[in-house]
Amino acid sequence: MTRAYTGLLLMAALILTGCLGQDPQWHGKDIRGLMPDLAFRLNAPSGAPVTPEASAGKVRLLYFGYTSCPDVCPSTLAGLRQAIRRLPEAERDAVEVLFVSVDPRRDTPERLSSYAGFYGEQVTGLTGPIPALRTLTRRYRTTFGYDQPDAEGNYNVSHGSAVYVFDGTGRARLLLRPGLSPQQISEDLARLIRESRAL
Numbered sequence: 252m253t254r255a256y257t258g259l260l261l262m263a264a265l266i267l268t269g270c271l272g273q274d275p276q277w278h279g280k281d282i283r284g285l286m287p288d289l290a291f292r293l294n295a296p297s298g299a300p301v302t303p304e305a306s307a308g309k310v311r312l313l314y315f316g317y318t319s320c321p322d323v324c325p326s327t328l329a330g331l332r333q334a335i336r337r338l339p340e341a342e343r344d345a346v347e348v349l350f351v352s353v354d355p356r357r358d359t360p361e362r363l364s365s366y367a368g369f370y371g372e373q374v375t376g377l378t379g380p381i382p383a384l385r386t387l388t389r390r391y392r393t394t395f396g397y398d399q400p401d402a403e404g405n406y407n408v409s410h411g412s413a414v415y416v417f418d419g420t421g422r423a424r425l426l427l428r429p430g431l432s433p434q435q436i437s438e439d440l441a442r443l444i445r446e447s448r449a450l
Contacts, residue, residue: 317354419447
């Protein structure tokens with residue numbers, strides 16, 4: 252085995268384990284160059300089509316979930332709300348949370364709008380046809396699935412728990428995993444806002 256080949260194997264292992272390119276100044280995982288830019292075409296609760304261009308210049312946080320989620324969605328969105336509130340008031344409008352419902356059958360426009368609004372004016376509820384949602388989740392290397400309904404027709408939806416963070420130009424920058432505090436998230440957001448405003 253050549254030294255070059257051994258070096259390539261080591262490099263791949265470091266990338267897969269997240270040991271390469273991790274900036275100690277970030278609390279979230281640095282994913283620059285590991286995830287594609289922000290790209291989607293979904294629908295707002297009003298029915299209007301939405302693309303990333305509508306929020307260009309802002310730091311965007313992409314999160315997949317659904318309004319009937321019993322645990323991880325409420326706790327994640329509440330944590331993001333706290334993180335945004337820790338920012339100086341003048342910086343809060345530089346952040347937008349894109350909450351993408353992967354349960355379009357139950358998440359009506361009214362329900363999605365109300366749910367997103369509960370977590371703050373920086374949260375935008377989006378959804379779309381299931382094929383479009385499948386394409387989007389695959390783009391960011393995650394997925395979702397539906398459990399068997401119970402006797403009353405209720406069901407849970409399995410989905411990823413990470414939050415994808417994009418800078419003002421739409422480049423993937425950070426992955427926020429469960430366990431980060433609102434203060435840590437707020438510090439990462441503040442740094443990205445400063446970077447975006449310097450572009």
